[in-house]
Amino acid sequence: MAKNFLTRRALAKAALLAILGVPVVAMPFSAQAQGKYPDKPVKIILPFGAGGVADITTRLVADKLGEKLGQRFVVENNPGAGGITAARAVIQSPPDGYTLAVLSNGTAVSVGLFNKLPFDPVKDFAPVSSMGYFDLIFVTNANGPYKTLGEFIKAAKEKPGSLNLGTIAAGSSQNLGAELFKTSAGIDVVIVPFKTSGDVLVGLERNDVQMAAEFYAALRGGLEAKKFIPVGTSGPKQAAYLPGAPTVASTVPGFEVTSWNAIFAPAGTPADVIATLNKALNEVLADPEVKKKALDLGIEARGSTPQEIHKRLQDDIVKWSKVIADAKIEKR
Numbered sequence: 001m002a003k004n005f006l007t008r009r010a011l012a013k014a015a016l017l018a019i020l021g022v023p024v025v026a027m028p029f030s031a032q033a034q035g036k037y038p039d040k041p042v043k044i045i046l047p048f049g050a051g052g053v054a055d056i057t058t059r060l061v062a063d064k065l066g067e068k069l070g071q072r073f074v075v076e077n078n079p080g081a082g083g084i085t086a087a088r089a090v091i092q093s094p095p096d097g098y099t100l101a102v103l104s105n106g107t108a109v110s111v112g113l114f115n116k117l118p119f120d121p122v123k124d125f126a127p128v129s130s131m132g133y134f135d136l137i138f139v140t141n142a143n144g145p146y147k148t149l150g151e152f153i154k155a156a157k158e159k160p161g162s163l164n165l166g167t168i169a170a171g172s173s174q175n176l177g178a179e180l181f182k183t184s185a186g187i188d189v190v191i192v193p194f195k196t197s198g199d200v201l202v203g204l205e206r207n208d209v210q211m212a213a214e215f216y217a218a219l220r221g222g223l224e225a226k227k228f229i230p231v232g233t234s235g236p237k238q239a240a241y242l243p244g245a246p247t248v249a250s251t252v253p254g255f256e257v258t259s260w261n262a263i264f265a266p267a268g269t270p271a272d273v274i275a276t277l278n279k280a281l282n283e284v285l286a287d288p289e290v291k292k293k294a295l296d297l298g299i300e301a302r303g304s305t306p307q308e309i310h311k312r313l314q315d316d317i318v319k320w321s322k323v324i325a326d327a328k329i330e331k332r
Helices: 002-019 051-067 080-092 105-113 150-158 173-185 196-204 214-223 273-286 288-296 307-324
Strands: 042-046 071-075 099-104 125-141 164-168 190-194 211-215 226-231 258-266
Touching: 002 226, 002 258, 042 051, 042 080, 042 125, 051 099, 051 125, 051 258, 051 273, 051 288, 051 307, 080 099, 080 105, 080 125, 080 258, 099 105, 099 164, 105 173, 105 226, 105 258, 105 307, 125 173, 125 190, 125 196, 125 273, 125 307, 150 226, 173 190, 173 211, 190 196, 190 258, 196 211, 196 214, 211 214, 258 307, 273 288
Parallel strands: 042 071, 042 099, 164 190, 164 211
Antiparallel strands: 099 258, 125 211, 125 226, 125 258
């Protein structure tokens, strides 16, 4: 009651000063905010279409955030232009915590892939927390001659330029991961970009390509049917959803490609709002149900501090810009 009285008194005083022509100094947003954040629905803008892995996991996390914070978290799909459309929509929104972005390692790739972006992902966004991390999986045809990564590398060195490695489009995370593998392994193979993941796998079954690099969700059916052999996962440790599959690093020391997605807010979002979101996200991502559902899609659900995901973004910008330059991929 006393708090409400003081609020009404302060508003009345401000109104009187305005009538008298006395300037009123604006308070910082967090001090102006009425009620506890969030006190209305929150929008999460996703730079991918509906139905994909990122969409499914973001909706899972959004539902749990809504339960925890008592407001709806609404996922809005805004694909296109390499994530630029979605990024613009977020940074043009008020920095109040009610419009959030999903950024990914693809955002870091875009810095090296485009001649000029209409935003700076490091300066124009405030990091909140990671959501999930996932590996690239290198697979061979179970009916083909190569049962291990070592066998593929040995054949590639014996017959330079004779083997093909399939991925989706040039500049994709899969494609750049394959380029980095080619360089790291010191082999001369032809990296063949296909339009879709389905096309990549058909090419592998037909032996048009002798190895492919893809994410678990696209490979799951073929792996379960024993059509493909997972000869290497790209992360620093063995993937929990593929027990027994070796890491690429066990054959090519130092190799690592870890894809990720994370929640960011517009730059200037109040620190108390970021702290509220970070705490809730880390609690949600530690939920066994969330971890299990994410793992079924090949994703390790794991939160972070804002500083950790900010550093990951910066490091990946440097890493992938070099890979793009080394592979001589034409900028857009």
